[in-house]
Amino acid sequence: MSAVILFWSLLVAQILLAVAMAIATFRMVRGPRAQDRILSLDALYVSAMLLLLVFGIRTGSTLYFEAALVISLLGFVSTVALAKFLMRGEVIE
Amino acid sequence: MSHAADIPVWAAVLTAFFVLVGAGFTVIGALGLLRLKTFYERMHAPTLGSTWGAAGVLIGSIIFFSVLQSRPVLHEALIAVFVTVTTPVTLMLLARAALYRDRAERNPEVPGRAKAQSDDE
Amino acid sequence: MRRLLPYPLLTASLLVMWVLLNDLTSGHVLLGAVIAISASNVMARLQPQKPRIRRWLSIPQLIAIVAADILRSNIAVARLILRQKHVRRVSGFVTIPLDLRDHTGLSVLACIVTSTPGTAWVEYDSARSTLLLHVFDLVDEGEWIDLIKNRYERLLMEIFE
Numbered sequence: 306m307s308a309v310i311l312f313w314s315l316l317v318a319q320i321l322l323a324v325a326m327a328i329a330t331f332r333m334v335r336g337p338r339a340q341d342r343i344l345s346l347d348a349l350y351v352s353a354m355l356l357l358l359v360f361g362i363r364t365g366s367t368l369y370f371e372a373a374l375v376i377s378l379l380g381f382v383s384t385v386a387l388a389k390f391l392m393r394g395e396v397i398e
Numbered sequence: 399m400s401h402a403a404d405i406p407v408w409a410a411v412l413t414a415f416f417v418l419v420g421a422g423f424t425v426i427g428a429l430g431l432l433r434l435k436t437f438y439e440r441m442h443a444p445t446l447g448s449t450w451g452a453a454g455v456l457i458g459s460i461i462f463f464s465v466l467q468s469r470p471v472l473h474e475a476l477i478a479v480f481v482t483v484t485t486p487v488t489l490m491l492l493a494r495a496a497l498y499r500d501r502a503e504r505n506p507e508v509p510g511r512a513k514a515q516s517d518d519e
Numbered sequence: 520m521r522r523l524l525p526y527p528l529l530t531a532s533l534l535v536m537w538v539l540l541n542d543l544t545s546g547h548v549l550l551g552a553v554i555a556i557s558a559s560n561v562m563a564r565l566q567p568q569k570p571r572i573r574r575w576l577s578i579p580q581l582i583a584i585v586a587a588d589i590l591r592s593n594i595a596v597a598r599l600i601l602r603q604k605h606v607r608r609v610s611g612f613v614t615i616p617l618d619l620r621d622h623t624g625l626s627v628l629a630c631i632v633t634s635t636p637g638t639a640w641v642e643y644d645s646a647r648s649t650l651l652l653h654v655f656d657l658v659d660e661g662e663w664i665d666l667i668k669n670r671y672e673r674l675l676m677e678i679f680e
Contacts, residue, residue: 433600
């Protein structure tokens with residue numbers, strides 16, 4: 306019983322998170338401006354991290370946790386760097 | 399999915415509920431990213447995913463692994479702390495960068511510098 | 520004691536992090552303690568401005584208020600996004616004068632405001648101590664000023680000033 310509940314709910318959750326990633330990717334490609342792309346990148350990595358955690362629950366392995374932690378930290382650093390670049394780099398056109 | 403049969407039904411239901419709530423909030427946040435019209439409106443959408451979206455999945459994961467290994471597994475709380483501390487910082491920096499660029503282009507939709515604003519008030 | 524533990528809170532959270540990442544065994548607690556104490560001593564060399572917390576008792580109250588507010592505004596914003604085409608909604612900027620001066624308090628306020636869906640901290644003008652806020656569903660400016668000032672700022676001033 307619990308296997309059935311978990312199988313379907315985790316499947317639905319994975320599909321939802323994949324849809325969220327697809328939408329974020331679409332917005333990232335579409336733009337229209339650089340800040341929109343960075344914002345979508347931020348949303349993309351949060352969804353990817355959550356998808357990895359759901360994978361972890363599905364397989365019963367805690368290995369995915371470390372990957373999720375690394376994604377969340379690297380995503381933070383990259384978004385901060387890109388936002389900083391917007392302030393200092395591209396403005397002088 | 400052989401391990402999933404080992405956990406009691408109440409834990410499975412709780413895990414399923416929290417994970418679905420988290421994934422649901424995340425996808426609604428992404429939908430907002432798609433549907434909202436201006437950047438400053440879109441800025442609010444990803445916070446859905448990074449607050450209760452992340453919290454839902456993390457709570458689900460904590461419940462599942464704690465029941466599965468029959469000991470408290472709390473390391474997911476670290477991700478929760480990192481996400482709640484880092485997301486506001488990135489959004490604030492991004493908002494300031496966007497404001498800076500809009501002001502440099504003299505976009506009429508954003509308020510000017512504090513001084514200019516006090517002049518027209 | 521003061522020399523060994525210049526930042527007790529930082530040391531404690533580093534130790535907790537170490538134990539959470541590894542296992543709760545005596546070896547890991549010992550190793551984590553050594554790392555946490557040396558890291559906080561390195562931090563002391565950097566001489567950051569030390570935040571002072573005056574009232575510890577208000578912190579759980581603040582956390583509870585913020586968690587409830589985030590949940591409520593999550594649901595409100597989710598509803599607004601889903602009914603985007605049917606609801607007329609105005610979003611805009613609000614300028615709020617702040618009385619809070621403490622740097623730590625201001626950064627905590629910034630994190631609270633930004634991580635709540637529906638409000639985003641855009642700019643803080645330290646010369647005039649005003650805050651520029653972007654609000655997703657702006658019905659009444661006074662209501663938001665009142666919310667920030669009475670709900671969060673008062674508590675933060677109790678804690679930090």
